Amino acid sequence: MKIGVLTSGGDAPGMNAAIRAVVRTAISYGIEAYGIYDGYKGLIENKIKKLERNDVGQILNRGGTILGSSRLKEFVEKDVRQKAIDNLQALEIDALVTIGGDGTYRGALALSEMGMPCIALPGTIDNDISSTEYTIGFFTALDTAIDAIDKLRDTSFSHQRCTVVEVMGRNCGDLAIYSGIACGAEIVITNDTGFNKEDVFRQVHHAKEIGKRHLVIVVAENITDVTELAREIQEHSEYESRASVLGYIQRGGTPSSYDRVLASKMGAYAVEVIRQGFGGRAICAHSLEVSHCDLREALTMEIKPSDLYQYLARLN
Numbered sequence: 001m002k003i004g005v006l007t008s009g010g011d012a013p014g015m016n017a018a019i020r021a022v023v024r025t026a027i028s029y030g031i032e033a034y035g036i037y038d039g040y041k042g043l044i045e046n047k048i049k050k051l052e053r054n055d056v057g058q059i060l061n062r063g064g065t066i067l068g069s070s071r072l073k074e075f076v077e078k079d080v081r082q083k084a085i086d087n088l089q090a091l092e093i094d095a096l097v098t099i100g101g102d103g104t105y106r107g108a109l110a111l112s113e114m115g116m117p118c119i120a121l122p123g124t125i126d127n128d129i130s131s132t133e134y135t136i137g138f139f140t141a142l143d144t145a146i147d148a149i150d151k152l153r154d155t156s157f158s159h160q161r162c163t164v165v166e167v168m169g170r171n172c173g174d175l176a177i178y179s180g181i182a183c184g185a186e187i188v189i190t191n192d193t194g195f196n197k198e199d200v201f202r203q204v205h206h207a208k209e210i211g212k213r214h215l216v217i218v219v220a221e222n223i224t225d226v227t228e229l230a231r232e233i234q235e236h237s238e239y240e241s242r243a244s245v246l247g248y249i250q251r252g253g254t255p256s257s258y259d260r261v262l263a264s265k266m267g268a269y270a271v272e273v274i275r276q277g278f279g280g281r282a283i284c285a286h287s288l289e290v291s292h293c294d295l296r297e298a299l300t301m302e303i304k305p306s307d308l309y310q311y312l313a314r315l316n
Contacts (some may be wrong), residue, residue, distance in 0.1 A: 012137025115281020
């Protein structure tokens with residue numbers, strides 16, 4: 001038996017741990033493991049190489065992905081996917097493990113429906129795959145955001161400022177609300193909270209009235225221009241205001257212990273699922289207990305807002 005493994009879309013800390021687990025678990029069962037480089041793009045370009053145990057040594061603690069990643073819009077076209085399947089079949093690869101976010105999941109589902117069994121692992125810092133409690137990379141990105149916000153708070157306190165911080169997450173507010181709670185942010189703005197400038201101004205005025213020396217506002221990306229928001233807050237309040245966009249720094253770095261364990265369990269379990277004859281499945285985890293569900297179901301599940309929102313007002 002032969003299996004392939006690839007990473008696609010945005011990189012996430014812990015992807016290497018998942019790759020390592022897939023390869024070494026496969027080899028332990030006498031299954032040949034093949035790495036596909038640069039995601040679905042590399043699959044089309046036939047960038048496929050057999051991997052041995054030593055090829056995945058010393059990567060458990062490394063961020064990013066040794067296989068590389070990319071985004072390939074053309075993968076929605078059936079003839080493009082057929083070329084990918086042709087390349088896999090030429091090497092007699094029986095199944096494919098894909099690691100990435102919802103775009104990676106959609107590609108895996110499409111390949112599965114064309115006859116190539118795929119198992120998808122949730123690798124994304126956004127935590128926006130609703131079939132799993134947490135995604136590979138989320139907690140490392142959260143730690144990075146927390147570290148940055150803590151440092152910004154020091155300066156904010158020293159200069160009696162309002163600091164507006166944008167974190168990643170695309171359409172999911174988990175990075176914002178988790179980092180906001182962990183750092184004691186006075187205001188968190190996400191798609192789930194909605195965004196109303198007048199409400200923000202009122203909360204800022206209230207903070208000044210009750211004697212807050214400084215305040216921190218955490219904003220999920222794609223909500224508003226945080227530089228403009230900081231400027232307007234300064235115009236409408238007594239706080240000097242500054243904006244910081246954390247950006248891609250949240251993607252990199254050494255994966256946390258949680259992400260290493262989660263990725264390792266998911267990667268090993270993916271091989272077990274393949275050995276049981278499954279395809280078109282998504283690996284899920286709840287409190288580090290791994291399972292699998294239908295890939296289409298994983299893509300259509302509604303993303304539920306974090307329960308942390310109810311605590312934010314009480315904590316401040």
